[in-house]
Amino acid sequence: MHNDWGRRVFFSRRPLGQRLGLTVGVVAAGVSGLLSPPVQAQEVPPGIVFLLDNSEAMQNYPQFLPEAFTPGYYPTPTNPARGDLGGEGSAGLAINTGCSDPALVSAMSWFDKNSTDPAKNGSIVYDSDSDLKSPFFEPNRFYFSRGRRLAWNVMEGPYTINGSDFEGPLNSYGDTLSACYGSVGWNTSDYPYGGATGNSPLMNECMTCLATKGWWRGPIVTPNTQATSPGQAGPVKELDEPPLPPEAFRKWVLSGRVLNVRPPKFVVARKALKDVISSVTNVRLGVATFGEDHGWFDPPLMHEKLRPTCDQSYPTFNDAALNRPRLRQAVNEVNFRNNERSIGEALFGLGGYFSSQLADNRWGSWFQQPVNPGDFGWPGCCNGGTYDNPYTGQPGAFWGVHAQEWLKSPYSDPYTGKFLPGQPWEGTGYDKSVCNASQSNNIIVVSAGAPRSDNSVPITKMMDILVANGARHPNGSLLTFNAINPETNPNVGGVNYCDLFGTTREACDYTSYNWPTGLGVGNKNFMDDVAFFLSHTDLRNDMGGSQTVRTFVVGYGDSSPMLQSIALAGRGGFYRADQPDTLRNAILFSIGQTRGGSCSAP
Template sequence: MHSDWGRRVAFSRRPLVQRLGLTVGVVVAGVSGLLSLPVQAQEVPASVLFLVDNNESMQDYAQYLPEAFTPGYYPTPTNPARGDLGGEGSAGLAINTGCSDPALVSAMSWFDKNSTDVSKNGSIPYDADSDLQSPFFDPNRFYFSRGRRLGWNVKEAPWSLNGNDFAGPMNNYGDTLSACYAGVGWDLTDYPYGGSASSNAPLINECVACLTTKGWWRGPIVTSNTSPSQAGPSQEMGQPPLPPEAFRKWILSGRVLNVRPPKFVVARKELKEVIRTAPAVRMGVATFGDDHGWFDPALLIEPLRPSCYMSYPTINESTLDRPRLTRAVNQVRFRNPERSTGEALFSLGGYLSSQKTDNRWENWFKQPLNPGWGWPGGWNGGTYDDPYTGTSGASWGMTVDEWFEQPYMDPATGQYWPGQPWEDVTNERRSVCFATQRSAVIVVTGGTPRSDNTVPITKMMDILEANGATHFDGSPLTFDPVNPETNPNVGGVNYCDQFVKNPGSPWPEYYTKADCDYTAYNWPAGLGVGNKNFMDDVAFFLSRTDLRGDMAGSQTVRTYVIGYNDSSPMLQSIALAGQGIFYRSTNPIQLRDALLHALNAIRPPAGSTP
């Protein structure tokens, strides 16, 4: 009786989409039975834009290097010299350093340089693409790291990653002694060099021994006393506090990095592998755009290839130019302080629209709009000031050409801002070739969208309501923008309560809509309860609105989302709203499987023709 009651309660607590038998939730890739992608030449090929997360957090490791230690194991001398174990020198505080603490050794057991298993010894570079200026990573070199990511010369020292080019060359050393002294900034005063182990600083001897025997060394931790040339990273205004691992210095063999590379290395390697093999599909590569102030259009690195003429009845491989597409992936620079998923999706909708033929995008979204206080874009709109930086919110999204950003060159810095991408109608390089074409965006991201709400949500909702748009359960879309601070039901799109926090549990716990109303370190956000973030509204709009007035049928865009080591409810809501699928991937194999599965789901039905 009790167990039956429990089953009934569990069913009643299921999200409506599950009770209706619809497919939702987290798909963990890895089941190969769904990944066959046979070429069917008679079909109109789908067009797929890969949208790659270039947020700074993509530099992080999927699993941080461990801060584990055994209490009482490390020496605690009374008056240690600056280069002694336990001492505090210019490179930081030498506490819990080394490679022999049992807790640390256990936490690092996923790597063994003496193993015969290449998946544990890292002897093969994870990504040896000849287009890169350095292999990622050379197994015979040593690299500077922090506990969360490789040292980045923009924010921390010593560094291995160049801040302007994530394709290399990288800063590294080939011998242990040089790597160890470079790791402390070549400071021979705090860390003496005597030419032998008996006369070198104890911390240096420990470092050399660890690199020789283990291939890694956990070094000092940055404190307020650390030399400025050896310190960092600094906490950014408007960003969450840094984790403790961000201040721990490490030196790693390239072998270690080949076993567990940073997220950006994994993402671009697996995406390139899929691009090299995916059959019968037009492909393009985009990433999140630089900070333009409010609306940040996507950077379309490589528009959809091949041209319309060269994509049907078969894909012309020479004009598809897969090497060009993989080079585009290598051009992504993972240093964006924002993660503007929704804004990028919106701008790619403009790229896939018929703007160049009939001004459809401009007719919809040209200012002036009049959404009222609390929504972006209207002359009487705006929001409160940024509580973290003091930036004014009064003119939120009010620029005349807000959603038509033109490319320009900043004369002060020389930086080029690409602006809103549009399709190229010359030489049949259109984004949509045929009325039966399927179009989709596959988002590969490492986290929840942030600083991502400058989109014309009120206008999108007006268009959707006028067209009778409905939610997945058939209920009509509603939206009421009036007085969002006091309005208990602004409407719009928020599916976060459809997803389980603890997948696999016999007593599932679900997220709530409030979980996608996050505003901490996420300015600006909307003011209406239940719809303070608009990324899923954008995906809903693109998947249910005919973006083109120049051809028959309804030219919509679906959104598929791959959360690399992230399954936050907003990412899942974006995928459901975009009539796509959400995938959670925790390792390279799952990430590649997710990409293949998404491509398989996007493929057109058999026999579709122009």
């Protein structure tokens, strides 16, 4: 069975994006609409790398659990005991707990364990992929949570997610007593249960709520370390991290049914991407995420390079060689723990992957240090640096000046012993990234927010190449760039289209909790510059034509102007999706656009 996406795009009375429930943004043909596809769909399968957001924020729920409460509803005893309602014990302050407050019940009305509708009662496991080590989620088990996400033992306790493994097994309990007792800290002096004295009021409340509602809002962590035990406290805000929301400190116990109705973002995005991989054909697919800390520039992590190989892709496409089970497994292997959302750095590294570096040193000829004598490619002070980190004091003078900054080889960290894979390159045989001069090369970014800590790229060198080649903005004007004295230069140039998306260019100079940044007003963040470079520069010398890479962005619950600027600069498209179905459809729609509006499914 084949779906003629191209025909649907151009002959439906209502645009396909709208019928799929998408918010469709501006793409590279201009600010008015989608790129016009070619008369015929290309025969050479496009190459598409999925760049999946693996930042820690992907652990969050799409909507935080409610802090709603009815004023005056909760008891306020004068001298509450540690296990009483309103008391403070090792698990935190028991204020506004329970499941009966009318405001809280109303705010949780999206879930009903007694409903006959699986979409509301959560009886169907959201992601039962047998490749995972644990179902996400078992309906009749209970999980520890905070108001913003499942409890993660790296940051908070008691925990459900153990360490860095987001495949499972998850920490859960099958009975209300164990779940409630565990949630309050295994401290019988604070929270007695059974015996001569009976259960404490807080324990009784918890067990009643889990039995009747399937959820319980528990104590809130307090800074009073003498009361809240260290194992029950957290999370702790890092110096260079924005303030944590109040929901981060509220404890909950949730049945798997609740989590199946509203899973965390990473569970939704992971399932959507696997569903897409299972459905499309006649495309070469790869999976990447943002890379771990390598110093300044953090190369992306390639979980799976493009497949099938060139000889299995054209002129006959070997569908079995796409190896969907391995691609889905690569998605399952993603660990959502990055403290940065480095879209621009990942795009830059993927540009190296699509380049002809191994054939003719294309990338190395451009980005071997010093990429520009005296400034290492930065529009800042101090031979390429920037200001010191205002939160931690980390010096900025040596920003991006390592001899192999943009060509990082694999290495093991001498302090931690951890292996870091370095910059990914294509293979030397049939596993090349670009098989044919007619191949469409694309990156589809799935991100739940604007980039953060994402500016370690050789901006000056990229702009020098573009300016020398006469690159033009979508409106036809020539690209300009001048990195001299950026703090006093009223027009440094470069790429910034945020003023087309309901804000100003200066607003996209966001610097709070986003160090390091450039210094030129109107272009302090460089992620859209990277997308522009990839979409306007021939990345290969070893074949004809112009081998550029387009960037599509799917904003999962987010329409940040910078995300939209990246998509426009990348000659792709921006699509916002707020629900699981529209997230999957947005990715499918992006795939259709990589081949001129045509996408087929088996």
